[in-house]
Amino acid sequence: MKYFLIAGEASGDLHASNLMNELKAADPSAVFCFFGGELMQAAGGLPPVKHYREMAYMGVLPVLLHARTILKNMQLCRDAILGFQPDVVILVDYPGFNLRIAKFVKTKCPTVRVHYYISPKIWAWKKYRIRTIRRYVDRMLCIFPFEREFYAGLNYSVDYVGNPVVDAVEKYREEHQNADNFLKDNKLTSKPILALLAGSRRQEIKDNLSAMLDVAAAFSEYQYVIAGAPGLEPSDYQKYIDGRNVSIVFGQTYALLAHSEIALVTSGTATLETALFRVPQVVCYYFAGGWMVNFIYRHFFQAPYISLVNLIGGREIVKELFGAKFSRRRIFRELTQLVDDAEYRRKMVDGYDEIIATLGRSGASRRAAQLIIADLTETKKHPLSSN
Helix, strand or coil: CCCEEEEECHHHHHHHHHHHHHHHHHCCCCCCEEEHHHHHHHHHHHCCCHHHHHCCCCCCCCCCHHHHHHHHHHHHHHHHHHHHHEEEEECCCCHHHHHHHHHHHHCCCCCCCCEEECCCCCCCCCCCHHHHHHCCEEEEEEEECCHHHHHCCCCCCCEECCHHHHHHHHHHHHHCCCCCCCHHCCCCCCCCCCEEEECCCCHHHHHHHHHHHHHHHCCCCCCEEEEEECCCCHHHHHHHHHCCCCCEEEHHHHHHHHHHEEEEECCCHHHHHHHHCCCCCEEECCCCCHHHHHHHHHHHCCCCCCCHHHHHHCCCCCCCHHHCCCCCCHHHHHHHHHHHHHHHHHHHHHHHHHHHHHHHCCHHHHHHHHHHHHHHHHHHCCCCHCC
């Protein structure tokens, strides 16, 4: 069968590539066409129609400034789908772009199935997108347990397949259980490591890294190491380092977390990855606007937390310092408590263990692939049932 996938950022490239590998294992005749990155290229055996680095625009102003490029990418994607004539279009997160493509597919190619792997975060904001999802998405494959109840409340049935981050961490541990040269290969000392995960986009690095470095410098008993994001270069970080004695490692985030004692982490998938490695963390994310951001969040967002750790746990497991709560003083105070208070650290790690149990066993990509293929097989047997 023919599969068209769309991933618009680094995390989507990772999860989509794992899904493609599982689709190939279950369907030896699988043929792929995709928007994505190097990992999807390795899985699919051909380059992407468009690389996600040329698509990832975050925030109102960047989107407006690159509106023409975004429209060109959208048209390129439509043309590629029409030319490829897939059996299914698989959308991976990236809702601003992907929901428009879903509408196009079901309007112009109504017999093509549309599956969404990794739901848009409409449980946090833009709940109205459920109208588009109902009309144009045939199957929603979710990766957070709480999404089942959320969508049920909107009268839309979804499948929870497990979380692919669990798969990725387990795979890392299996591959590195016998050999480990992380410290030696990166010229790191034996001092305990304070990991700095400052985001995956240049704007996030700009907003968060300087404050993280200032706080980390106060903890001289630690060596602090930055996790370089996929798609970024050392030059994207150097302007904020300002001669500090700090290391940067690229493509080794899991190895860094496996060797870290504490971490400063921006919101996003990194908070969950840090939890799966059971590393105590402070979630800190700068937003322009300070107290106004917190006011808007309290009154207009549906989600009670910004970090995946707390959302999955259903309570505050890690401290979230964002908006008006984001300051060097607050980050320093929270990090000091993690360093000095063993009981505080233990409670956080116990909370991690709870969410690890909630997420369930590994195999998300395999289960997603099985559901997609089963749906396509059933649709081919009974084509009228899909209309």
